[in-house]
Amino acid sequence: MNPTDTKHPDYYHRVVDCQWACPAHTDVPEYIRLIAQGRFTDAYMVNRESNVFPGILGRVCDRPCEPACRRGRVEEEPVAICRLKRVAADLRDDVDARLPLIPEVRNGKRIACIGAGTASLTVANDLMPLGYEVTIFEAFNKAGGLMRTNIPAFRLPAQVLDEEIAMIVGMGVDLRLGSRVESMRKLLNSKEFDAVFVGSGAPRGKELKLPGRQEAAANVHIGIAWLESVAFDHVDRIGERVLIIGVGNTAMDCCRTSLRLGAKDVKVMARKPRGFFKASDWELKDAEEEHVQIVINHSPKAFVVENGKLVGMTFERMEYGLDGGRITAERSLGETFIPCDDVILAIGQENAFPWIERDLGIEFDKWEVPSVDPVTFQSTREGVFFGGDAAFGPKNIIWAVEHGHQAAISIHKYCQGESVQERLPNGMKLSSRKMGMHEWSYHNDYNPAERRLMPHVDLKERFRKLNIEVELGFTPEQAVAEVQRCLNCDIQTVFEAKLCIECDACLDICPVDCLTITPNGEEADLRTRLKAPTLNTAQPLFVSEALKQTGRVMVKDEDLCVHCGLCAERCPTAAWDMQKGTVELRHAVDQQPAAQLPRRATGSGGQ
């Protein structure tokens, strides 16, 4: 293999599994260390820089970082990354003084954002400090999008949402609530705006067209619309027996909300067996803790109506042939009737843009999904950008944030008359953590503690009101223990081939056998000659330049390194060093030196 190009900004970034998996590339190990030092506000700001909504995400993020976390490969459970984010958000001080400064004189460019959801708010967050005038049009009377209308308050308290939205709106955003955009043509023709960002989400809940649907309409609800009605107090009760159709995250919110509105017997009806559910494990666990019953292998057939009222549903009981996690055959075992008072459909969402005329040069495919460039987020019409669920269909909050960042870069470049394609790549900064012979400025010892469990509000107490937050957050003791589980994957092992005398000390000391000195070869061949077998080819192999004495190469399988620094400690020549790698993310503000405009502090509601 050729010597690894560790100068490539992605090489060491990939080693930081959590950061690499996070769509917005949050510097997780850095904020965890700051929490460990009790620097909660600093930890909050590190988060905010990439994910903009740490308090919200610390509660309800889809957390793709956790299944990726390295700790989960050397032990059962990953670091509770998401919960630690909440610790920083809950314990931070006022951050007003640390929010970006806003130029007193604007740059003269006006941007329209449609929808006040995650994506639009992120665009505003990134463009306001550059002097843009951002107007957000929102159909509802409150900002926040699905975070407000669909994520129930028992998971995400309104106060947390209000605070983090206020930080952005307080920058001077022109937020127009209760202003649904009815025609894109009108908006574009008004020539009021230099660019338009569409962050209107994927607002249409999918229908289930089965016999009896029409007749049962009064007691059959579409999940996301129903949750929205609950959020705006239009609905405050439901029947005693409720069936939820579908087993995704929306279903989990519907079943738990039902329990808080008077339902006694809630069943989530799944067509397939466990393992094929869309809902996250932790959401399933939380629902089951509240005695929601999850019924597998039931395929809905019909709504049963008697005397004009829904009395239940019929299902086909299914049996599946499984092979290595794939369904290879299915068979019906006959029909069954399950009585109920209400049904909530939670089988997915779709895009819908009835307000965008189809002759504006903004192209859509046959599923009503707009054609959007996955890098620039520009539509087929210059100056019109999409992001969040509106761009590629429903995803999640953290993806909407990242779309917002990328779209903001494009909007900035577009307004400055530059190519939206030519974007500054991420950078990687390395700096040694060596303090002395055996001293590092990070905590390199491996702490064998197990993952802490999130404490919950008592099962009776939590149903008293709709908005009692169920998760209590980590206690200080739990936070102290949990931060020690992080392996500091951003403290990189950096190798200097010309210093190595091939003494084997690093190979011998490495607790997880990830180092090998061997003659060079092709990757497939090299992987067979490692000291410990490769378990995960998704992680890169580091291959050094030829070593001086024998011409062999140092090979490191990055997969299981626990960043203990022992290789560097045992190395007599400092050929290994432990260096903190900082991914330099390029947001809109980093794209070019911003014009030196006088700035003022923002007046938001930090806390």
Add this chain to the structure above:
Amino acid sequence: MTYLLKPKVAHPSLRRNSLGFTRRDYEGTLSTLCAGCGHDSITAAITEACWSLEMEPQNLVKLSGIGCSSKTTAYFVSGGHGFNSVHGRMPSIATGANAANRNLSYIGVSGDGDTLSIGMGQFCHAIRRNINMLYIIENNGVYGLTKGQFSASADMGSTAKKGEANAQVPIDPVLTALSLGAGFVARSFSGDKAQLVPLIQAGLKHRGFALIDVLSPCVTFNDHEGSTKSYAFSREHYQEVVHTDFVPKMPEITTSYEAGEALSVQMHDGSQVRLRKLEKDYNPTDRSAAYADIQRRLKEREFLTGLLYVEPSPADFHDLNETPASALNAVPYEKLSPGSEGLQKILDRYR
């Protein structure tokens, strides 16, 4: 010195031997030697060999003298028995322990100073008596622990760190052992575990005295230019002439080597040592020829390595002295102690 203990976390694929132990279970306390010391690599090789021999830790006895090398018995198999003797006196302890219990495996770790200077007499007599043990010399050409004075293995002309050259003739432990009749004589290099691990396995299974002289660079006092025991010099000047594979005893022998391809030597417990000649003229079963070859090549500054001489099943210390089959601590007290009457009878024999 490392302040951090090697964490217990391990690679998930780490294998267990038939006793249920992983290689990590054969580790000892953390080394306090200089980072990069060859001795630490030898420790790792011993750990690996003990694991793959499926050795019960309590059946291993670790003996040593004084020196950096002699400290290393603490760094492997913490479940074994250990004895750090006075400087150069490890062979006496090995002799006594052997006499008391012939059913344990004995591994002695010594240095070139501990063995070839103060302990030279003991070393020679341990060979003569054919003590059943594996004797490893971690040979760095200096007294490491006392800050790098030339040892008796330092080559003529090799320079010390500050530049002065050694003017005295070296003692070569391999030639010494051959001349004293040792039945298992090997040389290796700390930087070559593929060679060293099977040699340690074979040495532990050899009946009688087994010597492995391991070139083991001292990074602090003897790894400079001008030294003939540095990593760079050792790598350039060591030449493997016989490669050894160790084949543990199996219920049935499933593979057999083609005749002529390899020489197979049977160990007393049924395991086998297979020698593959890398130089066709070298003969590891002819003592005088081996002696001559090694000596000639040494003069050319070349260290031949591998299992340089092997002679199966010579009468060992136990045969020579008719030691009891069971350990003394397992012999009933009445049998072990003659009692005052019995003692009297014995004494009377000498009146």
